[in-house]
Amino acid sequence: MTPTHAVAILLVAIGLSSHYVAGYQGGAPASGDICESMIPGHKARPQDPATNPYTVTVSNLRPKGGETVLITLNAPASQPPFKGFLVMVKKAGDKTTNLGRFNATYAPAVSQAISCFGNSRSAMTHVSGSEKNSVTVAWIAPNENLDGLEITSTFVKTGSEYWTHISHPEKLTVVKDNDLTTQSPIEGGISDELRRRLQTVYKACGESTGCFGFPDNCVARFLATQSEANPKTCTILTSFAAVGERNVYTLVGRPSTDDSTTGYIALGMSDDVKMGQDSVVGCFINSGTPAIHRFYNPGKSNTKAESPSLGLVSKSASLDDGYLFCEFEQTDHDVPGLGVKLRDSKYHYLLARGTSASPNGLTPHGAIGADASPSSDAIHITDLIIFGGENNKRILIQLHGSIMIVAWLLCASTGMFTARYYKLTHTDVMPFKKAFWFVLHLFCMFSTAILTVVGAILIIVYKKEYSFKSSDKVHWHPILGTVLFGLAFFQVCIAFMRPHPGTKMRPIFNWVHWTIGNSAHIVGIACIFLANGLQPANLEKDEYMFIMMGAVLFHIVMHLIMSFHTLWADKQMDTKSKRAVVPGPMKPNGLSSEAPGTGFRSGMLVIYFLGLFGCAAALLYFVCRPLEVLDA
Numbered sequence: 001m002t003p004t005h006a007v008a009i010l011l012v013a014i015g016l017s018s019h020y021v022a023g024y025q026g027g028a029p030a031s032g033d034i035c036e037s038m039i040p041g042h043k044a045r046p047q048d049p050a051t052n053p054y055t056v057t058v059s060n061l062r063p064k065g066g067e068t069v070l071i072t073l074n075a076p077a078s079q080p081p082f083k084g085f086l087v088m089v090k091k092a093g094d095k096t097t098n099l100g101r102f103n104a105t106y107a108p109a110v111s112q113a114i115s116c117f118g119n120s121r122s123a124m125t126h127v128s129g130s131e132k133n134s135v136t137v138a139w140i141a142p143n144e145n146l147d148g149l150e151i152t153s154t155f156v157k158t159g160s161e162y163w164t165h166i167s168h169p170e171k172l173t174v175v176k177d178n179d180l181t182t183q184s185p186i187e188g189g190i191s192d193e194l195r196r197r198l199q200t201v202y203k204a205c206g207e208s209t210g211c212f213g214f215p216d217n218c219v220a221r222f223l224a225t226q227s228e229a230n231p232k233t234c235t236i237l238t239s240f241a242a243v244g245e246r247n248v249y250t251l252v253g254r255p256s257t258d259d260s261t262t263g264y265i266a267l268g269m270s271d272d273v274k275m276g277q278d279s280v281v282g283c284f285i286n287s288g289t290p291a292i293h294r295f296y297n298p299g300k301s302n303t304k305a306e307s308p309s310l311g312l313v314s315k316s317a318s319l320d321d322g323y324l325f326c327e328f329e330q331t332d333h334d335v336p337g338l339g340v341k342l343r344d345s346k347y348h349y350l351l352a353r354g355t356s357a358s359p360n361g362l363t364p365h366g367a368i369g370a371d372a373s374p375s376s377d378a379i380h381i382t383d384l385i386i387f388g389g390e391n392n393k394r395i396l397i398q399l400h401g402s403i404m405i406v407a408w409l410l411c412a413s414t415g416m417f418t419a420r421y422y423k424l425t426h427t428d429v430m431p432f433k434k435a436f437w438f439v440l441h442l443f444c445m446f447s448t449a450i451l452t453v454v455g456a457i458l459i460i461v462y463k464k465e466y467s468f469k470s471s472d473k474v475h476w477h478p479i480l481g482t483v484l485f486g487l488a489f490f491q492v493c494i495a496f497m498r499p500h501p502g503t504k505m506r507p508i509f510n511w512v513h514w515t516i517g518n519s520a521h522i523v524g525i526a527c528i529f530l531a532n533g534l535q536p537a538n539l540e541k542d543e544y545m546f547i548m549m550g551a552v553l554f555h556i557v558m559h560l561i562m563s564f565h566t567l568w569a570d571k572q573m574d575t576k577s578k579r580a581v582v583p584g585p586m587k588p589n590g591l592s593s594e595a596p597g598t599g600f601r602s603g604m605l606v607i608y609f610l611g612l613f614g615c616a617a618a619l620l621y622f623v624c625r626p627l628e629v630l631d632a
Contacts, residue, residue, distance in 0.1 A: 035116035035123060036095050037164070038086055038152070044160040052163040053079040054155045056087075061170055065143025065177040066196035068103065071151055072136040081131035084156030088116060088123040089139055092148045092171065098122035099142055099149060101193065106138035106318055108289050140193040146174040190230060194321045199226055201239055201250055205386050209250075212349045212387040213237035214373035219386050235371070236351040238267050242382045247342045251283050251326040256371050257355045261288045264357050265324050266365075268297065268350030269340060273374040275300055277337030278350060283317055283326035284357035290317035292326050295361055296335035302361035305335065346378035349387070396462035400455050401531060401623040407451035408484075408524030409551060410616045414609055415444025416521060421562045422605065424569070424595035445491075445517075452488045456481070477530040480523050487520035525552065528619070544622050551615035558608050562601075569595040 039046060059070035075081045088098045101121040102113045110132065113121035124137040139151075149172035156162040177196075190198075205211035205219045213219060213234030225231040236253030255263025264284035270277070280295040280302065292315045293308040309315070311333030317326045332341050340347070352365040352372035365372045375387050376397070422437040429436040459481075494512060499505040525548075532544045573595060595601075 034086075035088070035098070038088075038154045039164055040084065040086075040154065040156055040162060044162075046162055046164045049163055049166060052155065052166050054082060054163070054166065056151060056153055056166065056168045058151060058168055058170075058172070062173050062175065063141040064175050065141055066192040067141050067177075068193070068196075069139045069141060069172070070136050071139055072134060073132075073153060073155070075133045080157060081133045082155045082157050083129045083131055084126045084154075084162075085132075085135060086123060086125045086154040087137060088152060089172065090150050090152060091146070092150050099146065101140050101142075103138035103140060103193065103318065103320065107136060110135050111137050140196075141172075141174045143176055143192055144174065145176045147171065149174065191321055194323060195226065195231070197320060197325060198222065198231070198233060198252070198323075201237065201252055202226070204239060206384060208384070209239040209241040209248075210379065210381075210383040210385050210387070211237060211239045212351070212375050212379060214351060215369070236265050236353055236373075238349065238351065240379075240381055241384075242343070247330045247381050249281070249328055249330060251281065251328075252323060253351075253353060254322050255285065255324060255355070256353045256366055261285060262356045263324075263354070264362055265326075265353045266295070266351070266362055268352070269338075269347040270297075270350055270374075271338065271347065273348050273350075273376070275350070277335075279311070279333065279335045279338055279340050280350075280362070281312065281326075281328065281330070282357060282362050283324050284362070285319060285324070286357065290319045290324060290326070292317050292328055293357075294333075294335075296338075298336055302363075304361050310335070311340065342381050346380045348378050349375040396458050398624045400458040400462065402620050403451045403455040403458070404524070405528055405616050405619050405623070407448045407455065408521065409528060409619070410609075410612050411444045411451065412448040412521050412524060413555060413612055415441045415448065416517060417558070417562075417608055418444065418605070420559075421566060422601060424593070425598055425601050427594050445495075449488050449492050452485060456485050475530070477527055480527050480530065484520060484523045484527060487516055487523065491516045491520060544619065547615055547618045547622075551612060551619075554611050554615065558604065558611070562604060565597060565600065565604075569597050572596045 034040070053076065055074045055076065057072045057074065059072075060067070063069050071087060073082070073085055073087065089100050090098060096117055098116045098119050099122070101119070102124045103121075108127075110127060111124050112127050114123050114125055115121065116123045126132070126135075151168040151172065153166045154162060154164045155166060202211075202219055202222050211219055213236060215235065218232070218234035218237070221232040222234065234253065236251070238252075239250045241248050249267070251265060251267050253265040255265060257263040262285050264282055266280050266282045266284075268275075268278040268280040270279075275297050276299050278297040280297060282293050282295045284291060284293070292312065294305040294310040294312055295302050296305055297303070311331050313329045313331065315326075315328045317324070319325075330340075330342060332339075332343075334340070350372070351374075352362075354363045354365045354371070356363050377387055379385075379387060418437050419441040422440070423435070426436040431439045434442075459478075491513070494509065494516070497509075498513075499509050529545075529548055532548075573593075
């Protein structure tokens with residue numbers, strides 16, 4: 001034998017030996033022969049089943065149709081690990097039919113699904129020849145009444161040692177679930193496995209868990225359409241519950257990409273509805289593998305926490321037909337700018353989805369309403385309530401704010417401006433046989449009172465209670481709002497008791513009426529200012545404040561101009577009293593004739609109204625604009 005020939009034979013022998021030992025290192029192929037015999041591609045014969053050192057355990061021997069059963073393959077501590085495996089579920093005595101399906105994303109690092117006998121994902125095998133002490137796979141029961149099912153496995157210790165048809169000592173029994181309509185996925189619809197998982201989360205909402213999802217009413221829509229081929233699900237939904245000492249969460253939704261190898265959904269917790277200083281749990285797909293990490297928002301961006309498991313325990317992430325399912329528990333923890341105390345405080349929840357998770361953090365999400373939404377309410381872990389995201393409740397806040405701005409910045413200001421400077425203007429105009437200024441004043445102030453009552457009702461409906469708190473903190477806005485309502489109510493009451501001019505009580509009424517009216521106006525403007533600090537209002541602090549300051553400055557300037565004009569008019573009429581500088585309600589001094597400067601005063605009234613109208617319109621824009629609180 002020549003040296004070259006000897007080397008060639010040696011290489012062939014090494015190659016054959018390597019194949020003989022390793023077999024199918026990447027897992028069993030989807031071959032009908034192998035699916036039936038369960039024998040790996042090894043030359044050695046299988047070992048006697050009686051000598052098998054490995055065990056099979058099952059989480060549930062009597063599942064309902066569509067439920068998940070966890071099957072665990074174990075190597076006892078006294079035994080060496082195994083390198084390969086094959087597991088499937090069959091009817092006892094039937095070697096050519098596999099039943100049910102496996103969840104291919106349950107443990108993708110160590111297992112993979114294969115098809116046997118034309119049934120997709122009907123068996124699970126290893127992904128590499130590495131040593132394994134334990135492997136758990138997830139099997140989804142078919143939705144039909146079945147008994148006598150065997151969980152049968154093959155364990156590979158080495159190329160020459162392996163055991164086939166190792167079954168769990170007890171048989172499985174599956175009970176049909178009549179709520180599910182079909183065993184296999186509906187064409188163009190979701191699978192029973194996914195339907196079952198979604199139902200488990202959604203049906204618990206408001207019963208054993210609290211829930212927050214968007215769009216509004218999405219939980220109710222799913223429950224109404226759960227039996228359809230494509231039920232209407234929330235874009236993202238999180239459920240939460242306090243279970244003993246544990247704070248348990250589930251986060252489910254579809255990332256904003258159809259690429260199954262990337263994308264994320266996320267749950268943020270914040271002191272307000274704005275992005276910045278928030279704690280975030282990111283559920284994302286990394287190269288096809290779902291994972292859960294801790295992130296945080298230092299400002300308008302997202303950053304990965306130094307410890308991915310900060311405040312997180314018992315993490316579990318899976319991908320099912322495009323839906324990410326993440327289950328985790330949270331403990332109290334600190335991120336920059338926020339200390340999270342789950343049992344002590346309420347937090348606004350921020351839901352978002354995006355296309356990928358970069359090494360540094362989650363990439364920016366899409367538009368509010370389509371890919372992200374904050375909770376209008378602050379949420380406590382013990383709240384068994386279904387919250388709705390940017391929902392109809394926010395409309396109540398917007399209506400309340402809009403109505404109060406119109407009432408106290410526009411109507412009340414105009415009504416008081418008219419009463420002070422226009423008693424000797426258009427004296428020949430008598431609508432409803434009343435003075436022009438009085439009709440205009442009465443209309444403005446009556447509108448103010450009605451709008452105040454409506455605004456108060458709206459905010460009580462929104463809060464579902466009478467409270468001086470905003471997001472669990474005492475705030476001056478609701479306190480002054482209560483004072484304002486009381487002043488407005490009292491003002492209306494005494495208006496019905498107005499004495500006739502010239503009577504003894506008329507001066508007292510004038511002073512009381514003037515004092516309450518001005519006090520209410522000051523409190524009303526203060527409330528509009530203080531709304532800027534309320535979290536649910538979601539206002540832009542700088543722009544909002546600039547507009548309000550501009551409105552107040554405009555109001556003061558117009559009063560100064562009209563005061564100087566009134567002094568001029570009094571001088572022209574040669575009256576001894578200087579009405580514009582006398583404290584209290586301005587009197588016409590018994591004059592009934594038209595004061596000079598009617599055209600000027602008429603023009604100033606139009607300018608005053610239009611100026612405040614413009615300020616009110618600008619404020620309404622900020623109050624009613626769509627939420628943009630999560631922009632990265």
